[in-house]
Amino acid sequence: MRHILVTGGCGFIGSNFIRYQLSEYSDISITNLDKLTYAGNLENLKEIESHSGYKFVKGDIADSNFVNSLLESTDFDAVINFAAESHVDRSILDSGPFIQTNIVGTQILLDASRKQNIKRFVQVSTDEVYGSLGLEGLFTEETPIAPNSPYSASKAAADLLVRSYYKTFDLPAIITRCSNNYGPYQFPEKLIPLFISNAMEDKDLPIYGAGTNVRDWIHVNDHCRGIDAALRKGEVGQVYNFGGNTEMQNIEITRVILKLLKKPESLIKYVTDRPGHDMRYAIDCSKAESELGWKPETEFQSGLDATLKWYQENLDWVNRIRSGKYLQYYDQQYGNRLNT
Ligand code: NAD
Ligand code: DAU
Numbered sequence: 001m002r003h004i005l006v007t008g009g010c011g012f013i014g015s016n017f018i019r020y021q022l023s024e025y026s027d028i029s030i031t032n033l034d035k036l037t038y039a040g041n042l043e044n045l046k047e048i049e050s051h052s053g054y055k056f057v058k059g060d061i062a063d064s065n066f067v068n069s070l071l072e073s074t075d076f077d078a079v080i081n082f083a084a085e086s087h088v089d090r091s092i093l094d095s096g097p098f099i100q101t102n103i104v105g106t107q108i109l110l111d112a113s114r115k116q117n118i119k120r121f122v123q124v125s126t127d128e129v130y131g132s133l134g135l136e137g138l139f140t141e142e143t144p145i146a147p148n149s150p151y152s153a154s155k156a157a158a159d160l161l162v163r164s165y166y167k168t169f170d171l172p173a174i175i176t177r178c179s180n181n182y183g184p185y186q187f188p189e190k191l192i193p194l195f196i197s198n199a200m201e202d203k204d205l206p207i208y209g210a211g212t213n214v215r216d217w218i219h220v221n222d223h224c225r226g227i228d229a230a231l232r233k234g235e236v237g238q239v240y241n242f243g244g245n246t247e248m249q250n251i252e253i254t255r256v257i258l259k260l261l262k263k264p265e266s267l268i269k270y271v272t273d274r275p276g277h278d279m280r281y282a283i284d285c286s287k288a289e290s291e292l293g294w295k296p297e298t299e300f301q302s303g304l305d306a307t308l309k310w311y312q313e314n315l316d317w318v319n320r321i322r323s324g325k326y327l328q329y330y331d332q333q334y335g336n337r338l339n340t
Helices: 012-024 042-048 064-073 088-093 096-115 150-169 191-200 220-233 250-260 286-292 300-313 315-322 325-339
Strands: 003-007 029-034 054-058 078-081 120-126 173-178 180-182 205-208 214-219 239-242 247-249 268-271
Touching (some): 029 064, 191 250, 191 300, 205 325, 214 250, 220 239, 239 286, 250 300, 268 325
Parallel strands (some): 029 054, 078 120, 180 214, 205 268
16 A cells, blocks of 8 residues: 545544554655545644645545545545544534535545546445444444444445445445544544543533543554544445443543543533433454454553643644634533533
C-alpha cells in the first residue's frame, strides 16, 4: 500500500490516522481529500503539512466529477473513507447533510474506486449501526443492523452499499466498526472534549437524561492501529469490530473528568434527553484479535490523563473553535435542552 487516498483527514480520527501512517511507514504517500466542513480543520495536521509524503486536496466526496478526476489522475492503491457528518445531535436537527455525505458520498467513492480498480476500499464505520444493547451482551460482526438515529442510519446505509459493491462488483472492500473514540483533536461537541472544555471554563456539563447510558471508550490511536491492520491484513468482504473494553456510564466519566480537573460536581446539569438515545454500546472484538492480531492497548485512565493534558496545552486550538460559529450552535442547543 504505497499511495493511499484518505477522505476526511482533517477531522479527528482521520488526522490521527494520517499522522500514524506517516510515522509508521517511510515509503507511503497520502492524499487527504477533505471538504473542510465545520469539523474539518487544517490546523489538525499543521506539523506534517510540508511532509514529502503528504498532500491535501480540498473537495467533496459527494461531487462525482471531482472525485472521478482525482482518482483518474492518481494511481491510488487504497481508499480509506473517514469523511462523514459524525455528530448524532446534529443529525437530529437536520439529516440532509448526513444523507448527502455519508450515503451519496460513499456511493460516489465506491463507483470511482470500482472504475479505477482500487486494490482496497476501507469504510470506516461505527458500532452505532447495530443499534442499542440492554444491560447484557456485546455487538459482534453478526449482530443485525438496527440503527436508531439519522446519523447511524446513514452510516448503516453506506455499509450496505459497500457490502453490495463487494458482492456485485467484486470491489475489494472491508468495513470497520468502532466504538466511541477519545483523544487529541476531537471536536469539542462530543462528550469527552466538550466536558473537558466546559469544565476548564467553569461552564455547565449538560448530561442527557439520567446519565446512565453506557458507551465503550477507545483511544483514537488504538482505532488507527485497527484500521491499519484491516487495510493490510484484513480479508475483503469482511467486517471488523474494534472496541476499548472500557464500558462506562456517562455520569461516571463526567465525575472522573471533574475530579481530574479539580472542579465541583455542581457543574453537572441534567438536561432533556437525546431523542432515540441508545442505551448501551459494547463490543466483542475477538475477530479483530484472532484475524488481525489487534487489540486495544491504551489503558483508559492513562489515555484520559493524556487527553486532558492535550486539551489544557492546546487551549488556543479549543478557543478558536469555541469562539466561532460553534458557540452560537452550542448555546442555542443547550438553551433548548434546559427549556424542554
Ligand atoms: P469528524 O467529524 O471529526 O471529521 C469528519 C471529517 O470529514 C471532517 O474533516 C470533515 O471536513 C470531513 N467531511 C465531511 N463531509 C465531507 C465531504 N462531503 N467530503 C469530504 N470531506 C468531508 O469525524 P470523526 O469523529 O473523525 O469520524 C471519522 C469517521 O469515523 C466517520 O466516518 C465516523 O462515522 C467514524 N467513526 C467515528 C467514531 C467516533 O467516536 N468519533 C467512532 C466510530 C466511527
Ligand atoms: O459509537 C461510535 C460513535 O460515537 C460514533 O459513530 C460517532 O461519530 C460519535 O459521535 C460517537 O457517538 P455518541 O453519540 O455516542 O457520542 P457523543 O459524544 O455525542 O455522546 C456520548 C454519550 O454522551 C451519549 O450517550 C450522549 C451523551 N452526551 C453527549 C453530549 C454531547 C451527554 O450526556 N451530553 C452531551 O452534551
